[in-house]
Amino acid sequence: MARPRDDDKKRAILIAAIRLFADEGLGASTASIARAANVADGTLFRYFPTKDHLLNELYSELKLSLRARLAPVSHDTSLREQLRSAWDVYIDWGFTEPAAHQVTARLSVSTRISARTRADAAEAFSDVNSRLKAAVANGPLRRHPTAFAGALFAAMADTTLAFIIDTPAERETLTADGFAAFWSAIGRGNSNVEMPRNSQQEKDCIS
Amino acid sequence: MARPRDDDKKRAILIAAIRLFADEGLGASTASIARAANVADGTLFRYFPTKDHLLNELYSELKLSLRARLAPVSHDTSLREQLRSAWDVYIDWGFTEPAAHQVTARLSVSTRISARTRADAAEAFSDVNSRLKAAVANGPLRRHPTAFAGALFAAMADTTLAFIIDTPAERETLTADGFAAFWSAIGRGNSNVEMPRNSQQEKDCIS
Amino acid sequence: MARPRDDDKKRAILIAAIRLFADEGLGASTASIARAANVADGTLFRYFPTKDHLLNELYSELKLSLRARLAPVSHDTSLREQLRSAWDVYIDWGFTEPAAHQVTARLSVSTRISARTRADAAEAFSDVNSRLKAAVANGPLRRHPTAFAGALFAAMADTTLAFIIDTPAERETLTADGFAAFWSAIGRGNSNVEMPRNSQQEKDCIS
Amino acid sequence: MARPRDDDKKRAILIAAIRLFADEGLGASTASIARAANVADGTLFRYFPTKDHLLNELYSELKLSLRARLAPVSHDTSLREQLRSAWDVYIDWGFTEPAAHQVTARLSVSTRISARTRADAAEAFSDVNSRLKAAVANGPLRRHPTAFAGALFAAMADTTLAFIIDTPAERETLTADGFAAFWSAIGRGNSNVEMPRNSQQEKDCIS
DNA sequence: AATGAATGAGCCTTCATTCAT
DNA sequence: AATGAATGAAGGCTCATTCAT
Incomplete structure (x- = not known):
């Protein structure tokens, strides 16, 4: 054609x-x-x-449109801030375009999206993955593929989103607390990074 | 007759x-x-x-069959152990009956499952929820409905499951580390319970 | 069986x-x-x-139940009175048992009622037919089978019935006028029978 | 295109x-x-x-095709001649297109034809009705809606038709005698028109 | 004899896809 | 290239009838 x-x-x-x-x-x-x-x-x-082509292309398109919203990797901000930014973008996408988000969810579990399409879409998020890789390095997930943390990111953000859509008034707190949960989930050592107060406390102790 | x-x-x-x-x-x-x-x-x-009746009844049946595997709430074990047990049961269910698990996932996002059916199914997990409620009490999710933690539980277990099915050899580590991630996610204060070292540190400080 | x-x-x-x-x-x-x-x-x-057996038997039954309401032929009353009585019975049947009447109508035009069933049912009305035969003798229908007048009787009564059901308040006038129409339809000389006044008038003239 | x-x-x-x-x-x-x-x-x-749409449209079509055969109202001919013409057209329609006629009969008693469809179809025959109205004016049916005479027309023509189809050789006599029956049925005064003898008799009386 | 579970042909309708225009 | 009429396979569901109990 x-x-x-x-x-x-x-x-x-x-x-x-x-x-x-x-x-x-x-x-x-x-x-x-x-x-x-x-x-x-x-x-x-x-x-x-074919309708299947439409389905697959739509899936790619949707994933790409999400991807396009993500800020390019920056080196001026902390790991946590970068991931938080990605998290916010994801939540915002799902909130402002609920149809797109819902269809993405349906396509994700459909038989009709080929492995190839899925793989291609996943690849688009490689740089987010590289951030995750770093974030995971000291945590309990360190021995598993970074994709695991990535999948956890999506799963937890989706869950958070569902509650935000249900209770829009709590959007900010849900977004923040949901991310806090995610951040705790993937890293132990990370918490130190984000909370220099701890070391300060230790210093305090010493003093 | x-x-x-x-x-x-x-x-x-x-x-x-x-x-x-x-x-x-x-x-x-x-x-x-x-x-x-x-x-x-x-x-x-x-x-x-009707096919829709089949779909709805299947959903209920599947949820119930999962529910039936869960141990009754016990008071001899710690909160963490109880949730870990539920986690293991969930993972085991998904691993030994991948079709059931996958179909449950598809039904969950289908338009054809009625709100009533969903509500009834959710109710069956009320005791798990009461465990979660306690576990969440001191964590960052404390201000949100317990259902949020419940949804996170399912989402994270599903994710873990997907990787286990992909890499069965890592089943044990994935199960354990996945749960660790979940446990960290929902509770801050809880971590004290599982990590007496912290309090020791505090003691150290004191000294 | x-x-x-x-x-x-x-x-x-x-x-x-x-x-x-x-x-x-x-x-x-x-x-x-x-x-x-x-x-x-x-x-x-x-x-x-078979359902067809049910249909056919029901048809027969319905026709017979109507037939059973008809008074036996009497020789004490005029032809007109006898037919008027049959007419009233028919109307009354249709009015008091509208379902029976309606179903009879539907069965009458159905493909599933056999010629045999129809013939048998028709035969049950043979004595009414003999009355009609006499009534028709001098009218315009005299050269055609009596069944023609019989069919006209049913058709006109059905029509009258439909209007009665629509406007029950007019039941009596519709019944009477409908019959008058029928009586006029089948006979010319008959009209004399029902209106002795005519002959009286003639007498009056003479005088 | x-x-x-x-x-x-x-x-x-x-x-x-x-x-x-x-x-x-x-x-x-x-x-x-x-x-x-x-x-x-x-x-x-x-x-x-929908099949119901087909049924309804077919009904309309059939009624219209019959309607189309009817001559437009003329003022050159007597009432009787006009109605006789309509009668002949109806009979001819039923005789030359027996299937159409039979299906019309079945549709007429079917549950699946909507009131709307019936009403629309009835309206198409309004001019025939106006002829009937005049014809009925002096007869026994004068106190009832014209539709009653219209229904009688159809019912009697249908009956006549059935006998014609059964005995095609008698087509002409059945048509004529059937109409005579109808004409007698709806009008008393009308009979005068066709039978000047009556008035002559009256004159005779006077003399 | 009565029951009602089981059957499978058949019905109306939908829909992805093709193709004449 | 665009259109939308045509297609026919397939789907969900009904129902008269059979038959094990």
Whole structure:
């Protein structure tokens, strides 16, 4: 299939798909998506040869859009601050685009997303992983792949998000406390890093 | 008297449904499930008037089967040991019955499980929640509903499970370290309980 | 099939069938009829080997129940009075048992009632027909089979009934005027019979 | 531009439906209709979203096709001639298109035709009704809604038709005598019009 | 004889995909 | 390239009928 040029159309389809998959589940028909995108039934298939292609591409797109929000790795801030920033970005994404977040969750557990697609998406987060790698170094997870900490990050952020959506008034405290929980989870030694007071206390003791 | 209603048949359908939903997603056809259960197409509908009923009942059943594995609350053991036991049970359930676990995960995010079904299932875990409530009391999550800690428990155990299934050789370490992460996540004061060294340090300071 | 003896049960099924066929059309399921008759699904088929048998037997039964209401032919009353009586009976039947009447109408146009059943039912009205035969003798229908007048009788009574059910307050006038229309329809000379005034008028003229 | 919507196809489906509903009753499957119309199963549902829609539209179509045969109201002919013409048209319709007529009869008593559809169809015959209104003015039906005479017209024509189909050789006499019966049924004064002898008799009296 | 569980053909409808225009 | 009509496989569900108890 000669790659059709109208990129807006593709975008429209993807956006419509998010809304419909969020509202009706992944079973939403291609026809309904096409209609919502103001596009003919058949046109959808010029951009996505198959519904599975649409699903996979949407998954990638969604992951990428999240990824795009993440600040580039900076060396001016502490590890904790960098991860906290990523955490906030993630929460914010899920909060401001609940449909996107929900569809991502559904696609994540779907049979129809290929291993390849998953792997590609994971790779996009490699730099976040490198931060995690450092953060995990002294903690109880140090002997396991960094991806473990990464998965924990996502799982805990998702959980936090679900409660924020349920109780928006608690957004700030949930975000902060959720991150605190995550930070505690992955590192022991890290706590020292973030709390120089401890060493100070020790000093105090000494004195 | 007519042929008595065969309860094994219902069981067979449920079991077949687990396998097929795990293999093909929740879209697996009722016909394929019936076939796998060695039952006629129509028979399935004598036990579950609707596919949605099957889905909901399966969800309840799965949650209950997990719940049944959990030891009753004991007062002889520490909070940490009790939660660790629940953690191990959860991991073991997911490891020995991966299909059941995966289907539970899919049902959990499905549109087709009613709020009622979810609520009923949640209620079955109320005693685990009471343990969590105590565990959370001094931690950073203390100001949030206990359900938050509960959700974190499940999310982190699921994540751990995924890595165990990927690397069965690391089952024991992953289980232990995953739990350590969880335990750290929910409690600050708790860590004192498991790490008397801290108080010793304090003593040292004093001296 | 050894004829089962419990005749009440058969009756119950037939009665339930009338209600359900009236409420839901002839598509009402045998199971729903059995339930309404307080009888097991399979029991129905001991009395009626087939749904078509039930349909046909119900048709016969309904026609017979109507027939049973008709007064036996009397020689004390005029032709007009006899037919008027039959007319009233028919209207009354339809009015007091609308379900029975409606189901009869539906069965009458159904593919599933055999020619044999129809013929048998028609035969039951042979004596009414003999009355009609006489009434028709001098009218415009005299050259056609009496069944024609009979069919007209039923068709016109049904029509009248429909309007009575719609406007019960007009029951009496509709009944009378409907019959007047019928009587006019089938006979010319008959009108003399019902209006002795005419001859009187003639006499008056003479005088 | 996509393939234009083929209106012949809709027509073909409607025609096939008439045949099949006539042959097998309204229970004939949409699949069999589609096949008979040389159209794919799914195509039928592009034209009729539901079997009920098909049923209702068919009913309207059938009534309209009958209506189309009726001559426009003329003022050159007597009331009797106008109604006789309508009668003949009706009979002819039923005789030349027995399937259409039969299906109309079945649809008329079906639960699946909406009140709306019925009302719309009835309205199409308003001008016939206005003729009937005049014809009824002096007869025994004068105190009832014109629709009563209209229903009688249809009922009596249907009955006549049934006998014509049974004995085609008598078509002409049945048509004429059936109408005579109808004409007598609805009007008393009308009979004067067709039988000047009466007034002559009166004159005779006077003399 | 009565029961009601079991059956499987069949029904209406949906939908991803193709293809004539 | 875009359209949307057409397709037919498949899905969920119903139901008359059979048959073990």
